[in-house]
Amino acid sequence: MWLEIICGIIIYQLFRRFFYGGNDVLDVETSDFNAIFSVANRLEKLCGGKVYVGLNIPDADTGSRKGIDIVLVTKGEAAVISVKNVSGFVSINDDGSWTSEGGRSHRKERIPDPVAEAKNTASVLESYLEQRGVTLPEGYFSYKVIIPNPNFREIYRNFPPEVITYDQWVQLEPEPKGMISGWVKGAFRGGKKEMQDSFHQQLNFILSTAPMWDRFVI
Structure with missing residues (x-):
């Protein structure tokens, strides 16, 4: 029986490696915290740039702080x-x-x-950056x-x-030479003109000094 189980696990791993190329993705259920760091590490490989984990940004509208899992910044x-480390059968309500x-x-x-929660979080972050003197291009x-x-x-x-x-x-793949692949471009709204270095440096400086759960920057 144990031999059958071990053979089954090996076949499953070979199947995943063949179809998904052995990507750095979660193979088993894990904690929400570990899931966030796993996604952050893979985003850095896929997209380059900097990944900020666990920002805890002041929300002027509520007087509290808004937790942000990940902020991805590219040129x-x-x-x-x-x-969302969600498992099981999931459906969307009206x-x-x-x-x-x-x-x-x-x-x-x-x-x-x-989705509404992520949109609101992005709005809170934009307001925070504007308060710190960053003029963000529309969108x-x-x-x-x-x-x-x-x-x-x-x-x-x-x-x-x-x-x-x-x-x-699991199907996302990095493009050679650090370019974002076509699917990733579609997923992360790629193709925009690169920002000026001064803007990029200012943005990264403010995010690196923003309140966080802990001092982790990928």
Whole structure:
């Protein structure tokens, strides 16, 4: 019996390596914290630039702080990334919220609209940067929701383009010489003109000195 189990695991790993090229993605369920760092490390390989993890930005509207999983900054653009370590069968409700069944908790769970949440987070970050003297080009920040959990199963496949499901996530490949591949360009709104070095340096300086959960910059 154990021999059959071991053979099954080996065949599964070979299958994943053949179809997904052995990418640095989650193979088993992990904590939300580890999932964020796994996504951050892979984004750096895919897109280059700098990845900031765990920003804790003041929100002027609520008087509290807004936690941001990841901010990706490249020469031409930036993206606010929300990592949802969701498992089980997931569907989208009429109000944009998600319902997960059969996940880690083995209970039916309702998740507030992750896309609306990511959009709001990007808005809070933009306001914070403007308060610190950064004039952002219109539409400079995009926002994405990444689902890195291999046990995620989408129902009806009606997820909006801002959501990168697990199947899409594992298929992303870096372009040679650090260029962003066509699919990644589509996922992260690539193709914009590179910003001036002074703007890029200012943005990275402010993000590197912004409040964080901890002093981690990938």
